[in-house]
Amino acid sequence: MAGKAPPQPAVDVEHREDDSLILHCPLPLGPVAQSLCHLFDEVTARGPDAAFMKQRDDDGQWRSITYGEAQRAANGLAQWLIDEGIGFGDCVAYLSEPSIEHGIAAIGIQRCGAAIAPVSPAYSLSSVDHAQLRQCVSSINAKVAIVDDADRFGPALHSISDLGIRIIARQGALDGLDIARWNDVIATQPGPEVAVRMAKIAPNDLARIIYTSGSTGSPKATPQSHANLTITIAQCEALNLLDFGGERPQLLEAMPFSHIMAGNFNFNNVIAAGGTIWIDDGKPTPALIGKTIRNLQDVSPHYAISVPLGLSMLCDAFEADAELNRKFFANLKFIGFGGALLAPSVKSRLESLSVQARGEAVPIYSFYGATEYLFGTLKYWTGGSSDTIGLPLPAIDLKLVPLGDRFEMRVKGPTLMPQSGYLGSPEASVELFDEEGFYGTGDAVRFADPDDPSAGLIFAGRLSEDFKLASGTYVQVEALRQNLLNACRDVLAEAVICGLNQEYPTALVWLKGADKEAAKSALTELIPKFNAAQGGSARQIGALFIQDAPPSFDAGEVTVKGNVAQRVVRERRSADIQAMYEGLDRPALLHFGPGGQRNGRS
Structure with missing residues (x-):
């Protein structure tokens, strides 16, 4: 693929007396359009x-x-x-x-x-x-x-x-x-x-409203100015992401315009590069992925960004169709993902498929952002693990506040929404920003390499989802959820981690198939093995409660992104959580106990 490659990763680090860190990108921003x-x-x-x-x-x-x-x-x-x-x-x-x-x-x-x-x-x-x-x-x-x-x-x-x-x-x-x-x-x-x-x-006139996904409550209207949008374009140009060697980039877009990735990043950047947006009527679901595959017969994209599940489904299709694989990778400058962590196995499959298609591995970049500040970090270099979310973009500062073995991450920069906060929701805007104007993301991070900050940051969980066990030990919910789903990938479709003030974590789970008895049998074998490989009670699962009723959209259990809202599910299904800790015998309950071994109850 022609066009300039992104620069080498770079970051300036300021160490403060309170042990917090300020991370700044030293790369220049470049020209910014009026609108x-x-x-x-x-x-x-x-x-x-x-x-x-x-x-x-x-x-x-x-x-x-x-x-x-x-x-x-x-x-x-x-x-x-x-x-x-x-x-x-x-x-x-x-x-x-x-x-x-x-x-x-x-x-x-x-x-x-x-x-x-x-x-x-x-x-x-x-x-x-x-x-x-x-x-x-x-x-x-x-x-x-x-x-x-x-x-x-x-x-x-x-x-x-x-x-x-x-x-x-x-x-x-x-x-x-x-x-x-x-x-x-x-x-x-x-x-x-x-x-x-x-x-x-x-620059500061209102240009777009993007609503929060509702994962932390009702959707809130986030104001975005013309400068917010055009500075994001300038950031991408500074990283050479929009340099396609003079070609007009083609993009197959399946994500909704109500989300920052499609509505801001993709839409705005394709315009800046003079390219074409092909609307994909497919989605990364078993019922609709076939439409995406059909559309890829007609377009060879110059870059592709999706959620990890979508990339996994594309791998299945490309492994079954060498010509489709060749066409997909023919003009591709990079693959991007966001919204969740990319499993190492999917990353490896994508790299192998691109080598088969064109003799080289296409770069895979990680995007991290939120409605309130668009994009905070981007992993724009090759190498490193798939859980690395990158470094701050040009003109963006990160404040890392020590939190045990992690850091709470806060963001400040010209793409941040005004400190007046959400439109029509003044009560939801209270305490969004700290005394220096940094926005609290609610996320935790670690350094991929504590001795080399330029290796990037690793996502280490949502602070609002994490909780303490009765022992005072923190449960890092997202890490445990991902590990559980990876260990039971053929059986479990989704999991909500529970256990606030309890002795050990448990999970409400949804199955991939309809055969509950076969799933219970498989889980009876998988969970003890999973627990044995984990270190400490905060990383083990003491019980599973298989859910029949799907997560409710109207009740807020599912966000507009399709993610399950952990906190909302825990609140609405508290009786099921209580049943796991009371040791009740129910057909849909599997108990493993504090030590993680099957204890004989149904």
Whole structure:
């Protein structure tokens, strides 16, 4: 793959009298654009006929829009919004999945000075009461909401109809609701006011709203300025991640635009590089991964970022199809992952597959970030273990506060949300920042090599998920969960670690298959072996309670990212947790006791 390679890892470390550390990236940031829509216009001027986005239509064929066509549509949308009285500080919600229309809206809304607020489609389509949807749109006082299909989103649109929101839809109609047609909206003739609004855009003006995933409570509206978005682009350019040797990068995008990786990192950076976003109608699930595989028959991506589960599924497909494997790796500059730790076995498989496809291992980078500060660290070099989350990006400072054998990590920099905090949730914004303005991530880290800080940081768990046993020993929940799932990978789909103030940890678990008796038999063999290989009671599992009822989305047990919220599950299923420690005999319970050996109870 042509293009410059990333620089060597570099970090400056300041040691303070209170034993805390300040980590700073010494690499220069480089030029920062006025806004994403200004950058879009610069790219369009250089190649108006280049493909901006592609998406399959109802017949399965790829429909496409060029940069020039998207610019004209975005200008029409901006003028329509101006005519509706939308301006600086106002927010427009987008309720549907990634689409060509969603991409146009992201550019057009910002052109009139307003901010786009992508809302997870799950709040509209997977919810029954739509309480989280109402909270999302009311917390930002949304003036307009856009959907691709009004019929499909009918119940959701009716649930917010009393909030005085103007609705735009590409297709569909609903009784009792006045819906503006997308094609009519973007056909609006733009006047000079659009250019006037764009010229007035300032770095700290609101550009985008991204909602927190809900893993630590209800989703909260995180404001992101134009500078937040454009500085992220400058950070990637400083690391040479956007240098594709003059080629226009192609990206197959399966993640929702309501998430920072797709909605900020991928969307913004592909525009900066003048590339094409191919909307993937597949997902990293057994039911939908086949669509992703079909789409990869048509596009050879220049980079690929996914969750570890998605990369594991791709490995399965590539190992079964050498031609697909060759096509995937043909133009690939790097693979990225985030959201969870990448199993060493998956990393090894990806490296082996890339060697088979092109004779060399493609770099695998780790991304670590959050809605509140976008990206804090990035592992942009090869080598090291798969649990390394990298070093601070250019212009980002990390504060590491000693916490036993770990550090609590805090972040500060120009991509951090304002200290005023979440929109519409002042109570949730209290104590987000320390006295120096560092944001508390709630995560713990260690140095990959204590003698060499440039080797990067290792993720060491979520502090809010960790708890103490009755002995006072801390249980590092994420590490124990990952180890348990890896040891029982053929049996367990998910686990919630329990044991606050108890003698030993236990787990509520969900199975991969429907055969509960076969699973119990396998776990009876696996758990004692697992426990015997662990050191200390805080790393062992004393009981498992197999759950029949799946985690509830409406109850907050599942976040919009699809992750199980450990704290919420523990609160809602406290009776099952109590049963594990009371030694009750239930068909779905497996007891192993404090020593980790099977004790004979069912």
